[in-house]
Amino acid sequence: MKVTVFVTPKKTVLDPQGAAVGHAMEHLNVKPSSDVRVGKTIEFELEGSDTPELRAQLEKICDGLLSNPVIEDYRYELA
Amino acid sequence: MKVTVFVTPKKTVLDPQGAAVGHAMEHLNVKPSSDVRVGKTIEFELEGSDTPELRAQLEKICDGLLSNPVIEDYRYELA
Amino acid sequence: MKIAVIQFPGSNCDRDAYHAFFGVFNQPTRLFWHKRPSLAGAECVVLPGGFSYGDYLRCGAIARFSPIMNSIIEFANNGGPVLGICNGFQILCEAGLLPGALVRNEGMEFVCESAKLNVEDSMDYFNQGSLGETIDIPIAHGEGNYRIDDDGLADLEANNQVLFRYANNPNGSISNIAGIRNKEGNVFGMMPHPERAVEEIHPSRDGIGVIKAFLKSQMARQQKA
Amino acid sequence: MPTEAPAPNPDPTLNAPITPELVDKHGLTPDEYERIKKILGREPNLTELGIFSVMWSEHCSYKNSKKLLKQFPTQKFDEDSRNKVLVKAGEENAGVVDIGDGWAICFKIESHNHPSAVEPFEGAATGVGGILRDIFTMGARPALFTNSLRFGELTSADSRRIMRGVVHGISHYGNCVGIPNIGGDTYFDTCYEGNPLVNALCLGVLKHDQIKRGAASGVGNPVYYVGAATGRDGLGGASFASKELSEESAADRPAVQKGDPFMGKLLMEACLEMMGVDGLVVGIQDMGAAGLTCSTCETAARGDVGVEIELDLVPQRETGMNSYEIMLSESQERMLVIAKKGREEELEKIFEKWDLHAAKVGLVTEGKDMVVKQHGQVVVRIPAMDLTEEAPLNDPIATRPAYLDEIQAWDIETLPDLTDDGIYDALPQLLADPSIANKRWIHRQYDQMVMTNTVKHAGESDAAVVRLRCGGPDQDKYIAITNDCNSRYCWGDPYEGGKIAVAEAIRNLACTGARPLAMTNNLNFGNPNKPESFYMLKECVRGLAETCEFFDVPVVGGNVSLYNEKQDTKIDPTPVVSVVGIIDSRQYITSSTIKKGNEALILLGD
Numbered sequence: 002m003k004v005t006v007f008v009t010p011k012k013t014v015l016d017p018q019g020a021a022v023g024h025a026m027e028h029l030n031v032k033p034s035s036d037v038r039v040g041k042t043i044e045f046e047l048e049g050s051d052t053p054e055l056r057a058q059l060e061k062i063c064d065g066l067l068s069n070p071v072i073e074d075y076r077y078e079l080a
Numbered sequence: 081m082k083v084t085v086f087v088t089p090k091k092t093v094l095d096p097q098g099a100a101v102g103h104a105m106e107h108l109n110v111k112p113s114s115d116v117r118v119g120k121t122i123e124f125e126l127e128g129s130d131t132p133e134l135r136a137q138l139e140k141i142c143d144g145l146l147s148n149p150v151i152e153d154y155r156y157e158l159a
Numbered sequence: 160m161k162i163a164v165i166q167f168p169g170s171n172c173d174r175d176a177y178h179a180f181f182g183v184f185n186q187p188t189r190l191f192w193h194k195r196p197s198l199a200g201a202e203c204v205v206l207p208g209g210f211s212y213g214d215y216l217r218c219g220a221i222a223r224f225s226p227i228m229n230s231i232i233e234f235a236n237n238g239g240p241v242l243g244i245c246n247g248f249q250i251l252c253e254a255g256l257l258p259g260a261l262v263r264n265e266g267m268e269f270v271c272e273s274a275k276l277n278v279e280d281s282m283d284y285f286n287q288g289s290l291g292e293t294i295d296i297p298i299a300h301g302e303g304n305y306r307i308d309d310d311g312l313a314d315l316e317a318n319n320q321v322l323f324r325y326a327n328n329p330n331g332s333i334s335n336i337a338g339i340r341n342k343e344g345n346v347f348g349m350m351p352h353p354e355r356a357v358e359e360i361h362p363s364r365d366g367i368g369v370i371k372a373f374l375k376s377q378m379a380r381q382q383k384a
Numbered sequence: 385m386p387t388e389a390p391a392p393n394p395d396p397t398l399n400a401p402i403t404p405e406l407v408d409k410h411g412l413t414p415d416e417y418e419r420i421k422k423i424l425g426r427e428p429n430l431t432e433l434g435i436f437s438v439m440w441s442e443h444c445s446y447k448n449s450k451k452l453l454k455q456f457p458t459q460k461f462d463e464d465s466r467n468k469v470l471v472k473a474g475e476e477n478a479g480v481v482d483i484g485d486g487w488a489i490c491f492k493i494e495s496h497n498h499p500s501a502v503e504p505f506e507g508a509a510t511g512v513g514g515i516l517r518d519i520f521t522m523g524a525r526p527a528l529f530t531n532s533l534r535f536g537e538l539t540s541a542d543s544r545r546i547m548r549g550v551v552h553g554i555s556h557y558g559n560c561v562g563i564p565n566i567g568g569d570t571y572f573d574t575c576y577e578g579n580p581l582v583n584a585l586c587l588g589v590l591k592h593d594q595i596k597r598g599a600a601s602g603v604g605n606p607v608y609y610v611g612a613a614t615g616r617d618g619l620g621g622a623s624f625a626s627k628e629l630s631e632e633s634a635a636d637r638p639a640v641q642k643g644d645p646f647m648g649k650l651l652m653e654a655c656l657e658m659m660g661v662d663g664l665v666v667g668i669q670d671m672g673a674a675g676l677t678c679s680t681c682e683t684a685a686r687g688d689v690g691v692e693i694e695l696d697l698v699p700q701r702e703t704g705m706n707s708y709e710i711m712l713s714e715s716q717e718r719m720l721v722i723a724k725k726g727r728e729e730e731l732e733k734i735f736e737k738w739d740l741h742a743a744k745v746g747l748v749t750e751g752k753d754m755v756v757k758q759h760g761q762v763v764v765r766i767p768a769m770d771l772t773e774e775a776p777l778n779d780p781i782a783t784r785p786a787y788l789d790e791i792q793a794w795d796i797e798t799l800p801d802l803t804d805d806g807i808y809d810a811l812p813q814l815l816a817d818p819s820i821a822n823k824r825w826i827h828r829q830y831d832q833m834v835m836t837n838t839v840k841h842a843g844e845s846d847a848a849v850v851r852l853r854c855g856g857p858d859q860d861k862y863i864a865i866t867n868d869c870n871s872r873y874c875w876g877d878p879y880e881g882g883k884i885a886v887a888e889a890i891r892n893l894a895c896t897g898a899r900p901l902a903m904t905n906n907l908n909f910g911n912p913n914k915p916e917s918f919y920m921l922k923e924c925v926r927g928l929a930e931t932c933e934f935f936d937v938p939v940v941g942g943n944v945s946l947y948n949e950k951q952d953t954k955i956d957p958t959p960v961v962s963v964v965g966i967i968d969s970r971q972y973i974t975s976s977t978i979k980k981g982n983e984a985l986i987l988l989g990d
């Protein structure tokens with residue numbers, strides 16, 4: 002099963018990287034009409050199927066290892 | 081229009097961050113059955129609608145600024 | 160040679176490079192802010208180390224689109240000498256003036272230490288005859304892991320484009336590569352900092368030889384042209 | 385005369401009546417509240433209460449420690465001596481000491497313990513950013529960082545996580561701004577489990593005539609806000625539950641500030657460039673812990689003038705922020721600048737060059753009030769001097785802990801002597817102790833060589849040595865710096881432990897060839913309201929002060945971090961001492977490594 006975890010900076014947390022990227026985009030004449038937010042994706046395969054146990058395990062690694070709950074949110078997709 | 085750009089390390093390129101994450105996951109008893117790849121998402125809003133011109137503009141910033149074609153692939157979604 | 164040291168927002172070895180080229184080598188040297196439209200007659204360009212644009216996105220990715228980069232690319236394509244140190248090397252790769260790319264160190268940590276480099280026989284002045292077999296030059300980077308595909312690597316080797324290799328690879332670079340040049344021999348990039356090894360108080364003075372080799376090789380090239 | 389009451393706040397939640405519960409939540413005692421009412425001649429509104437609460441917190445007012453700190457010598461005894469203190473402790477953001485030939489150094493240490501416990505990476509990184517701003521605010525170009533770290537034992541996974549985060553955070557910020565981190569000390573002990581100490585020091589160089597003050601003056605001079613936009617960062621990290629301010633959930637209000645070293649670097653360069661222009665800057669102050677509040681009232685108080693700002697002009701990262709949130713935000717990388725009237729354009733141009741925004745937010749005014757407006761209406765009016773100077777000074781009770789008698793009665797002679805063979809077992813055990821073992825894993829992550837002035841960095845000598853380029857090639861100067869504190873000794877005997885910390889620092893300097901110049905310190909202690917904890921602080925300070933006097937080493941600044949307690953554990957008293965020395969000749973520089981072998985080893989002292 003393919004797992005993709007999406008980690009994004011919390012809305013209220015400063016995203017200096019996003020700000021710098023937005024600035025650079027303007028230099029290339031693309032003007033975003035919102036803040037730019039830069040997040041992470043983590044992709045990997047897992048043996049097994051979509052069970053509550055597997056989701057519990059996944060949540061354990063998402064919360065703390067793959068994302069920092071103090072400043073980031075996460076969601077994941079199974080395919 | 082909401083733009084999300086997904087940037088991932090090319091399969092053939094070493095991903096030290098992914099390797100480190102995979103290793104850490106094993107410490108938490110989650111054993112991925114593949115390499116772990118860490119990518120980036122860049123999210124922002126753009127005025128306008130899904131036209132060939134807009135896509136051309138987007139491609140210009142994706143290729144070179146948002147991703148480095150030597151080591152990364154990208155794709156984007158418009159919503 | 161009239162030397163331009165480029166300052167990008169977040170460059171932080173710009174003054175160090177200035178001090179080495181002007182203070183130690185007595186070359187006429189000027190700092191150039193990245194928004195300048197031209198190189199104003201500079202004969203040699205140095206892209207210093209640091210964290211241009213905070214290393215956001217990828218090291219060098221945003222600086223590569225700075226206004227002055229157009230002039231630098233044109234300058235380099237016309238055979239003008241360009242030296243990129245650390246972040247400067249990363250910018251040159253992003254700009255396509257040098258092949259390959261630099262990614263996170265294998266150990267995921269920033270590394271600052273004096274590194275032993277094996278000198279390659281690459282071109283005039285950049286060879287064991289003038290630099291010695293090994294030199295000690297400080298490194299300080301978190302993303303110095305040099306990557307290139309197999310064909311690219313074969314090309315580099317076939318054309319003797321590798322300048323230095325790490326004796327003890329600190330970052331996972333392919334083929335222990337620490338510094339390279341372009342095929343033509345006018346664009347140079349290296350992760351180690353030669354400007355940190357030029358004075359008595361520094362851990363070594365091997366940077367003097369490296370900077371001299373760069374200046375001499377470029378003067379010789381220009382005389383030939 | 386009562387100060388005129390502000391208009392009702394545009395945000396109705398801020399017009400709530402002040403109840404004893406609200407006062408308590410703001411960490412103010414009923415007595416302190418009475419004092420506030422007396423100063424204002426009326427009840428404060430909620431924004432004003434918030435402002436008093438941060439300014440009268442221990443962090444800003446030193447209300448529990450100020451009396452003790454008065455024991456520290458602030459100037460050299462010898463009136464004609466070289467190396468006088470030019471800016472004394474407490475006068476400005478950091479102290480300044482003469483190093484000869486018209487040059488001076490400016491340095492200070494500061495803690496970021498609690499933020500690092502909550503989010504090790506960001507907490508440590510913003511600690512470095514904060515101390516950096518304190519130094520360049522004085523007009524000095526930063527030349528080095530050092531740091532003192534204390535963690536729980538490495539056998540604990542949580543301590544390892546905190547240590548990794550802290551070290552990465554320090555290296556991330558320091559490496560990015562391009563200032564070498566050349567030394568420090570690190571100890572591991574269970575008493576720091578969950579309560580790590582992260583003390584960061586920055587030292588800068590300047591000429592005497594470049595010293596800038598954090599004082600406002602000249603009625604009509606514009607007040608500028610420069611740097612990052614204000615967000616809701618740090619709110620609720622204070623004492624107030626942010627929930628009561630609006631309906632939004634607390635989860636959306638991070639107490640953790642996030643640093644942006646890239647912005648920090650740009651801000652530093654822009655400010656140094658601006659301060660280099662003759663007469664352009666009248667006063668300057670960074671927005672540290674209490675942000676806009678602290679910088680406006682302190683600049684006004686130091687200049688004995690009034691300052692008026694309009695919050696609508698303050699760059700904001702989030703929408704709908706009310707006056708309480710804006711005034712108390714702890715967003716990083718911001719500065720307040722008072723410029724010379726008529727030269728606005730010059731200033732704005734410099735910030736434009738560095739892609740930074742300089743927003744004119746107010747004026748220096750007649751009178752003595754700090755006035756804050758929002759949407760054109762006055763929402764805060766407080767006499768600035770009273771806010772900064774009239775904070776209560778406490779005399780907490782000190783009681784000697786009983787355990788001290790017990791452990792001091794212990795006789796070392798009761799320990800059996802090591803057998804000859806035992807030595808071979810004991811030595812590797814000692815060397816394997818993380819507090820004694822090599823710290824290369826830490827300092828290898830710090831750029832120790834950027835600026836190319838590092839002569840001896842972490843691991844090479846008892847104190848780190850840097851060259852300061854003071855003008856031409858023959859005008860180089862060399863200084864040494866060391867951080868020290870063995871908290872075990874302070875736990876065993878706070879007075880002697882304090883003395884030992886200073887003496888060790890001075891020995892370290894002597895060993896590198898340096899003469900001590902001045903000291904800064906970071907007092908990391910437990911809750912001062914607990915008599916036994918306060919006793920430890922009191923005795924440690926007495927030991928430190930006496931030793932400083934003995935060696936004629938003035939204290940030019942420092943920081944106090946109290947309340948380092950977590951449930952049932954409290955940290956051992958940890959007065960981190962950092963002494964800077966000057967090396968009169970380059971030949972005196974000595975390292976602590978054996979050179980070629982076959983050298984004689986001589987033991988001095990007993």
Ligand SMILES: Nc1ncnc2c1ncn2[C@@H]1O[C@H](COP(=O)(O)OP(=O)(O)O)[C@@H](O)[C@H]1O
Pocket residue numbers: 530531532533565566567568569570819820821823824826827841842843844845846
């Ligand atoms: N947190 C730190 N940051 C930078 N350098 C450090 C740090 N901790 C220790 N060091 C360096 O490592 C060396 C050994 O540290 P330590 O054993 O604590 O010092 P000491 O020699 O005072 O006992 C010293 O030179 C010190 O400067």
